[in-house]
Amino acid sequence: MINITLKDGSKKQVEKGISALDLAKSISEGLARNMTAALVNGKVKDLRYKLEEDSEVEILTFDNSLDGKKAYWHTTSHIMAQAVKRLFPDVKLAIGPAIDNGFYYDFDIDTPFSEEDKQKIEDEMRKIIKENISIERFSLPRKEAIELMKDEPYKVELIEELPEGEEISFYKQGDFTDLCAGPHLESTGKVKAVKILSSSGAYWRGSEKNKMLQRIYAISFPKQSQVDEYLVELEEAKNRDHRKIGKDLELFMTHPLVGSGLPMYLPNGALVRRLLERYIQDKEIKMGYKHVYTPSMANVALYKTSGHWDHYKEDMFPVMKMDNEELVLRPMNCPHHMLIYKNKMHSYRELPIRIGELAHDFRFEDSGSVCGLERVREMCQNDAHLFVRPDQIKEEFAKVVDLILSVYKDFGFKDYSFRLSLRDKENKEKYFDDDDMWEMAESQLRDILTSYGIPFYEAKGEAAFYGPKLDVQIKTAVGHDVTISTCQLDFLLPQRFELEYIGEDGAPHRPVVIHRAILGTFDRFLAFLIEETKGAFPIWLSPVQVKILPITDNQLEYASKIKEELEELGIRVEVDDRNEKIGYKIREAQMQKVPYMLVLGEKEVTANLASVRSRKAGDLGQMKIDEFKKKVKTEIDNFEID
RNA sequence: GCCACUUUAGCUCAGAUGGUAGAGCAACGCACUUGUAAUGCGUGGGUCAUCCGUUCAAUUCGGAUAAGUGGCUCCA
Numbered sequence: 174m175i176n177i178t179l180k181d182g183s184k185k186q187v188e189k190g191i192s193a194l195d196l197a198k199s200i201s202e203g204l205a206r207n208m209t210a211a212l213v214n215g216k217v218k219d220l221r222y223k224l225e226e227d228s229e230v231e232i233l234t235f236d237n238s239l240d241g242k243k244a245y246w247h248t249t250s251h252i253m254a255q256a257v258k259r260l261f262p263d264v265k266l267a268i269g270p271a272i273d274n275g276f277y278y279d280f281d282i283d284t285p286f287s288e289e290d291k292q293k294i295e296d297e298m299r300k301i302i303k304e305n306i307s308i309e310r311f312s313l314p315r316k317e318a319i320e321l322m323k324d325e326p327y328k329v330e331l332i333e334e335l336p337e338g339e340e341i342s343f344y345k346q347g348d349f350t351d352l353c354a355g356p357h358l359e360s361t362g363k364v365k366a367v368k369i370l371s372s373s374g375a376y377w378r379g380s381e382k383n384k385m386l387q388r389i390y391a392i393s394f395p396k397q398s399q400v401d402e403y404l405v406e407l408e409e410a411k412n413r414d415h416r417k418i419g420k421d422l423e424l425f426m427t428h429p430l431v432g433s434g435l436p437m438y439l440p441n442g443a444l445v446r447r448l449l450e451r452y453i454q455d456k457e458i459k460m461g462y463k464h465v466y467t468p469s470m471a472n473v474a475l476y477k478t479s480g481h482w483d484h485y486k487e488d489m490f491p492v493m494k495m496d497n498e499e500l501v502l503r504p505m506n507c508p509h510h511m512l513i514y515k516n517k518m519h520s521y522r523e524l525p526i527r528i529g530e531l532a533h534d535f536r537f538e539d540s541g542s543v544c545g546l547e548r549v550r551e552m553c554q555n556d557a558h559l560f561v562r563p564d565q566i567k568e569e570f571a572k573v574v575d576l577i578l579s580v581y582k583d584f585g586f587k588d589y590s591f592r593l594s595l596r597d598k599e600n601k602e603k604y605f606d607d608d609d610m611w612e613m614a615e616s617q618l619r620d621i622l623t624s625y626g627i628p629f630y631e632a633k634g635e636a637a638f639y640g641p642k643l644d645v646q647i648k649t650a651v652g653h654d655v656t657i658s659t660c661q662l663d664f665l666l667p668q669r670f671e672l673e674y675i676g677e678d679g680a681p682h683r684p685v686v687i688h689r690a691i692l693g694t695f696d697r698f699l700a701f702l703i704e705e706t707k708g709a710f711p712i713w714l715s716p717v718q719v720k721i722l723p724i725t726d727n728q729l730e731y732a733s734k735i736k737e738e739l740e741e742l743g744i745r746v747e748v749d750d751r752n753e754k755i756g757y758k759i760r761e762a763q764m765q766k767v768p769y770m771l772v773l774g775e776k777e778v779t780a781n782l783a784s785v786r787s788r789k790a791g792d793l794g795q796m797k798i799d800e801f802k803k804k805v806k807t808e809i810d811n812f813e814i815d
Numbered sequence: 816g817c818c819a820c821u822u823u824a825g826c827u828c829a830g831a832u833g834g835u836a837g838a839g840c841a842a843c844g845c846a847c848u849u850g851u852a853a854u855g856c857g858u859g860g861g862u863c864a865u866c867c868g869u870u871c872a873a874u875u876c877g878g879a880u881a882a883g884u885g886g887c888u889c890c891a
Contacts, residue, residue, distance in 0.1 A: 277886095285818065285819060286819085288820090371819095371885055371886070372818090372819070372886080373819065373820095373885060373887065374818025374886070374887060375817095375886070375888090376817080376887055376888065379887075381816080381817070381888045381889085385817060385818055385887075386818090386887095387819090388818090388886070388887080390885090390886080416883095421826090427882080427883090428882090429865095429881055429882045429883090430881095430882095432881095433881085433882065487889095488890080534891090536891085538889080538890075539888075539889060540882095541817070541818095541886085541887080541889090542816095542887095542888080542889065542890075543883095548890075548891085549891095552891070554891070635890095644891090651885090655891075656890080656891050659891065693891050696891090697891060698891095722851090724848080724849060726848065727848080752847085752848075753853090754847095754849050754850090755850055755851060756849090756850085756851065756852060756853070756854095757849095757852085757853055757854080758851090759852055760851095760853055763851095763852055764852080772850070772851065774849095774850055775850090776850085784850080784851080786851060791851075792851055
């Protein structure tokens with residue numbers, strides 16, 4: 174007998190060699206029925222994994238954990254591969270993992286899958302599910318494993334990379350066998366509802382140097398209704414997409430004659446952006462930042478000096494040759510700001526010096542990756558460079574993090590995470606070559622984060638070429654993972670530009686540079702803000718804050734009187750004086766996400782009142798004009814979010 | 816940049832296996848003077864993204880270009 178500790182802390186004595194599934198059955202039949210995998214001593218195992226010694230066990234179901242879902246989805250990915258193999262026997266299989274939302278499988282096939290192909294594959298998958306084929310695990314020594322997979326070159330490549338001497342595990346379901354570490358369900362019939370979502374090209378092993386394979390994304394659930402719900406969720410995400418809302422609310426537009434990745438801000442969007450610019454600059458000024466203006470282009474030599482030329486030129490617009498000069502549109506502002514620092518001699522007493530700019534940058538983004546305001550080719554950065562003494566790094570960095578947190582609080586953002594972006598040591602040509610500098614910068618950043626108790630995760634290969642970064646990552650409505658704020662530690666540019674300050678000892682010393690962008694770029698920040706608010710901006714950012722809706726022409730005079738009163742307080746207000754029914758005017762104001770509507774009829778004019786309606790709570794009843802003015806003014810001044 | 820798909824009125828979308836197109840909303844006009852998410856009637860509006868082919872004839876078929884969408888690569 175062995176001792177099993179379950180997740181709830183309860184203990185159980187069972188026979189040695191019992192399967193996880195039988196253990197679940199001994200607890201409850203229902204639990205066993207919904208079981209997708211087991212977590213044994215922290216490792217995900219199959220349902221039929223045999224428990225040989227005392228262990229901590231958690232029964233995973235589709236509903237109680239991501240690991241449970243992944244076991245379910247991973248099994249479905251094998252069903253997909255089996256279906257594809259049945260329909261297209263010449264296809265070579267690559268990999269088919271579960272992801273956070275479903276799974277995919279990559280196939281090497283000469284002609285990409287058509288819509289009809291995908292329908293056929295989905296039908297075949299349902300057939301395999303119906304056949305309820307038992308899924309068996311077995312393992313082989315490397316040589317035999319390669320022999321078994323000799324017709325699958327991608328699998329052979331994977332096997333060859335597995336550690337020497339280890340048994341290689343396979344899963345077999347009827348006529349289909351796949352190299353796989355598991356875990357899996359016990360049979361294909363356990364999967365109930367499946368839906369192919371999309372297909373696309375994807376490079377083998379994620380490298381553009383390799384062949385492009387065909388990837389199919391799909392999802393599966395224990396119930397058909399869950400598939401339907403998931404599809405509704407996807408549809409709702411599309412309605413939150415900043416590109417759709419940006420068009421509906423006339424925030425920005427694009428035009429083929431202007432070009433890809435070059436959005437134009439319409440009056441509403443421009444207003445929101447101007448308010449964001451003022452908001453952040455005011456905050457920065459309070460924190461001792463000095464703002465500058467520098468040109469959007471520069472001599473190539475500037476980027477040769479900074480070192481960007483060798484690492485970044487592929488992402489820049491091509492050189493413009495003038496008489497004796499070679500000019501480029503700038504992709505970042507750091508070099509300009511380095512020269513501003515260098516413009517005069519600095520004392521250790523002056524530091525930190527904080528140079529800020531709302532600066533336009535130009536990056537030649539791949540045509541396939543531009544996206545609304547999220548990825549553009551001309552952007553405006555909320556950029557700043559902090560020139561600090563080494564002993565000030567920690568404090569100054571913490572101030573930046575505080576600023577980030579306070580801004581996010583003002584906007585009510587909650588779904589973001591800090592990422593410590595490090596160099597990839599395997600890929601050194603992407604980064605400035607100075608191991609000592611990297612080790613020092615990375616460990617210093619990690620120390621700061623740890624000592625301030627900021628939760629973060631680490632990501633290799635995400636650093637800037639000159640140093641590691643702290644990035645704030647968010648997920649967009651359609652699921653892109655993007656950086657919204659960034660703070661970077663840089664020992665390189667001060668060296669390249671030979672920056673100095675005179676220390677207490679009278680000798681020159683080298684400052685350290687912190688690059689930071691709080692709102693990142695105004696473009697992407699606005700995209701994020703649109704998606705977070707679904708276009709219902711907080712009142713201080715709303716293009717129209719109050720819309721006055723007279724019921725008939727008889728209230729027009731009263732309406733314009735109130736309009737003037739509100740305008741005196743700087744409130745953005747419009748009167749809808751069209752000859753339409755009140756329901757129509759309300760519907761329109763509501764769709765334009767106007768925070769407050771004032772309905773004015775006979776009753777209001779007589780009593781000198783306004784009927785107030787909020788976009789969020791609906792009819793608030795009648796209010797004195799002064800009372801309403803005070804309410805709105807307070808909400809605007811306090812950056813209130815609803 | 817790569818793979819696939821898409822592009823028809825200001826917007827959202829129908830449409831014909833080749834004989835130059837339609838709806839709803841919006842716009843404009845008229846009537847109605849209206850009480851918390853769409854009043855009724857009428858009018859105008861399209862080189863069917865652009866260019867080049869095939870054809871008696873192309874918005875429809877083929878090719879190229881541009882822009883967009885979903886991914887991959889890349890990235891604020």
